[in-house]
Amino acid sequence: MARKISSRIKVSGILIAQSPIHVGGVGGNPQIDLPLAINGQGQYYIPGTSLAGAFRSWIGESQQGNKVWGSQEQEDSDGHASFILVEDAPIQGVNAEIRDGVGINREWGTAAEQVKYDRAILPKGSKIPLNITLEVPLESEKATEYKNSLALLVESLKNGEIRLGAAKTRGLGKVKLLNFSIHESKLSQRDGILKALQGNDDIVTNSFLQSKITPSQKPKLTFEINWQPQSPLMVKAEGNGIAVDILPLVSAVENSLTFVLPGSSIKGALRFQAERIIRTVCALSIKESSNFMEQIEAPLVEYLFGTRAKANHETRKGISSLFIDDCYANKPITPSDWGNIEAATNEKNLREALDNANLQNVQQAFHVAVDRWTGGAADGMLYSNLDLMKINWQPIYLTLDINRLHENRLSAISLLLLCLRDLADGRIPLGYGTNRGMGSIKVNSIVIDGKNLPSDLTKFTNLTLLNGSLTGLDTEFLDTLNNDWKSWIQAQNKAGN
Numbered sequence: 001m002a003r004k005i006s007s008r009i010k011v012s013g014i015l016i017a018q019s020p021i022h023v024g025g026v027g028g029n030p031q032i033d034l035p036l037a038i039n040g041q042g043q044y045y046i047p048g049t050s051l052a053g054a055f056r057s058w059i060g061e062s063q064q065g066n067k068v069w070g071s072q073e074q075e076d077s078d079g080h081a082s083f084i085l086v087e088d089a090p091i092q093g094v095n096a097e098i099r100d101g102v103g104i105n106r107e108w109g110t111a112a113e114q115v116k117y118d119r120a121i122l123p124k125g126s127k128i129p130l131n132i133t134l135e136v137p138l139e140s141e142k143a144t145e146y147k148n149s150l151a152l153l154v155e156s157l158k159n160g161e162i163r164l165g166a167a168k169t170r171g172l173g174k175v176k177l178l179n180f181s182i183h184e185s186k187l188s189q190r191d192g193i194l195k196a197l198q199g200n201d202d203i204v205t206n207s208f209l210q211s212k213i214t215p216s217q218k219p220k221l222t223f224e225i226n227w228q229p230q231s232p233l234m235v236k237a238e239g240n241g242i243a244v245d246i247l248p249l250v251s252a253v254e255n256s257l258t259f260v261l262p263g264s265s266i267k268g269a270l271r272f273q274a275e276r277i278i279r280t281v282c283a284l285s286i287k288e289s290s291n292f293m294e295q296i297e298a299p300l301v302e303y304l305f306g307t308r309a310k311a312n313h314e315t316r317k318g319i320s321s322l323f324i325d326d327c328y329a330n331k332p333i334t335p336s337d338w339g340n341i342e343a344a345t346n347e348k349n350l351r352e353a354l355d356n357a358n359l360q361n362v363q364q365a366f367h368v369a370v371d372r373w374t375g376g377a378a379d380g381m382l383y384s385n386l387d388l389m390k391i392n393w394q395p396i397y398l399t400l401d402i403n404r405l406h407e408n409r410l411s412a413i414s415l416l417l418l419c420l421r422d423l424a425d426g427r428i429p430l431g432y433g434t435n436r437g438m439g440s441i442k443v444n445s446i447v448i449d450g451k452n453l454p455s456d457l458t459k460f461t462n463l464t465l466l467n468g469s470l471t472g473l474d475t476e477f478l479d480t481l482n483n484d485w486k487s488w489i490q491a492q493n494k495a496g497n
Contacts, residue, residue, distance in 0.1 A: 003080070005135045006143065006188045009208070010201070011154055013180025015089075015128040015164075019263075019326050020097065020121040020172050020251065023050050023165040033117040034166075036096055045090040046128060046164065052086040055132075055153055058162045067142070068134075068149045083146055087131040096120045097251060100238045101264055118238065121172065123252035124326070130157075130177065138188070151209055154180070161218075169306060169320035171263020182208050217452050219402035221413075221460055223420070224395045224447040230440040232365070232387035235265050236432040243344040244364050246385035246432075256332035259388060261430060263324040266396060270324075270419050271305045273428050274298075277418055282492045299492055303405060304412045321404035322416065325397040329388075333357050361389040367436075385433070402453070410456070411488040414481045420446060424467060443467070456480075 023046045025037030039045045056069045070082035100118045134150045136143045154177065156162050163173035183201035186192025195201055234248035241247050251260040278298045297307065306320030337357035344350035347364065354362050369381035405412050422428050424446065429439030446465040450457060459477040473481075 003135075004138045006138050006186070007136045007192070008185040008187065008196075009134040009136060009147070009150065009204070010183050010185070011130065011132040011134075011150070011180060012183070013130050013177050015130050015157065015175040016178050017122060017124050017126040017128065017174070018160055018176050019174040020099075020124055021046075021126065021128075021165050021175070022119055022121045022167060022172050023047070031118070032098065032120050034119040036120045036122065039088065039090060041090070043090045043092065044094065044096065044122060045088055048086040048088045050165065051089065051130075052082070052084070054162060054164050055084075055086065058156060059149055059153060068146045083135045083137065084150065085133040085135070087133075089128045089130060091122060091126055091128055094122055094126045095252075097123050098238055099249070099262060119167070124328075125252065125254045128175065130180070147208070154182070154209065163323075167264065169263075169323045170267050171324060171326040174325065181205050184208070219452040219454060219457075220450070221400040221402065221453070221457070222449050222451070223398040223400070224449075225398070225420070225423070226395050226444045226447070227393065227441050228444065229388075229391065229393065230426075230442050232389060232433075232438045233261075233391070233431050233441065234259065234386070234388050234433075234438070235261055236385075239342075241342050241344065243346050243350040243384075244386055245383040247342065248386055248388055250333065250338060251326070251328070253328060253332070257335055257338050258331050258333060259329040259391065261327040261393070261396075263326050266327065266430060267305065267320075267322070267324045269428050269430055270322075270423070271301065273419050273422055274301045274304065274415055277415065277422075281489050300408060300412055300415055300488070303407060304415060319404065321401050321412070323399040323401070325399075327396045328394050330392045330394060331359070333359070361391070363387050363389065387438075402457070408488055410481060410484040413457075414485040417481070420465075424465075 022034065023037050024034055026035070036044050037047060037050075052069070059069070068083050071079045098118055098120055100116070132150070132153075134146060136146060153162075157175070157177035158180075160174060160176035162175065164175055165173045167173065181203060182205040184204045185196040185201045187196065237247045237249045239247065248259050249262070250257040275298045278301055282299065304321055306322075334357070337353065340353040341350065341357060341359075344353045350364060354360070363386070364384050365387045366382065366384045368383075369378040370376070371378040400413070400416065402409070419428070423441075424443035426440055426442070430441060431439045433439065444467070448460050448463040448465065450460045453460065459474045463473065465473075
């Protein structure tokens with residue numbers, strides 16, 4: 001039976017990728033473990049199901065959310081299809097990038113077995129067409145409720161609060177809605193039907209948002225880390241050069257390329273330190289025979305950084321509460337200049353290519369393993385990489401979703417603050433070659449701000465920590481954090497005994 005509607009409201013616009021995006025598919029390059037979705041015309045695209053899933057998750061699994069997005073529960077006698085229709089989004093004019101990821105064995109500090117993978121991504125700046133249609137029911141109460149849901153969705157996309165695809169907590173999936181319009185087809189009126197048939201629907205963009213929007217009330221903490229490298233710093237690219245063996249990872253930003261620290265790399269370094277802290281204060285050890293997923297299991301760390309579910313689901317903690325964005329260098333490089341660097345066949349050509357790219361402070365560094373018997377260079381162990389010197393970087397941005405900290409909220413925040421303190425104290429290097437003198441950084445300041453915070457966290461609003469010092473926190477609130485942290489440790493140690 002067809003449902004009765006009074007009008008259709010259509011939102012059309014462009015989602016601009018504020019960070020790379022990965023929406024997985026099958027096929028494509030068989031050498032890539034995690035390829036991008038491709039439609040029947042061979043175009044990269046984001047399926048409407050993926051968009052709708054992300055939008056519905058943001059609005060929430062509330063009763064109101066189920067009503068507008070549909071419900072298939074067997075006990076729900078009022079089950080129906082979604083009133084919001086989301087179209088597929090084909091993406092044109094972009095070249096996919098390849099990023100490789102690896103898990104680190106916590107005992108040996110080397111790559112963990114079977115945790116190496118390649119992921120294809122759509123670069124930052126990709127343009128994603130967005131087309132959403134709301135079918136407004138005749139009932140006035142439902143019509144108002146559904147319009148409010150759509151207005152909240154549009155406003156959230158305008159503010160860049162919704163992420164798409166995979167690895168959303170590791171730097172990917174951030175989008176922002178630009179250049180959009182909202183049209184309404186009034187199908188309960190003769191004039192409205194004629195306008196719809198002629199393609200002359202009424203533009204209601206401003207009036208619709210101003211009259212319907214209900215601001216998002218999701219509580220979150222944001223951290224802006226202003227920093228600079230103290231030694232050469234880079235993340236290794238998947239491919240090698242010719243004159244130079246190991247190249248730094250670069251990523252597209254609009255029409256240029258630049259060096260990048262992926263959010264996954266930053267998050268991995270912070271998680272590693274968080275595990276070290278927990279294993280120290282709780283006297284935990286790593287079993288020699290444990291696999292990678294068992295190694296990263298540590299109390300409190302899982303609630304903060306997330307963990308993958310096991311087959312029996314007994315230890316499932318869910319998605320990470322901490323979102324970490326990719327961090328880009330303030331050094332644009334044209335694709336042709338970078339191609340010349342990759343294709344340089346000798347040191348002279350490489351130096352010329354670097355100078356032409358305005359990378360005078362970048363130099364080729366040679367490394368060699370020493371034969372322990374002869375004391376000379378070991379055969380086949382000479383390699384080189386590019387040392388990125390005096391490169392300015394953008395701030396590192398972290399976002400903590402308070403709603404996802406289901407348990408021990410203050411203790412989890414205390415653990416994150418301890419990790420940031422260690423980062424500011426130079427105890428957490430970033431990127432490649434950290435055990436060979438690379439990756440050390442200096443943190444100049446950490447700006448903390450909160451939005452819609454509960455009463456026990458309002459002290460985190462408009463707070464700046466200079467040189468990483470936690471003494472900038474309110475003394476009474478700092479005592480509260482310390483006491484909660486000590487109580488949590490005592491409870492863990494007591495339970496362990």
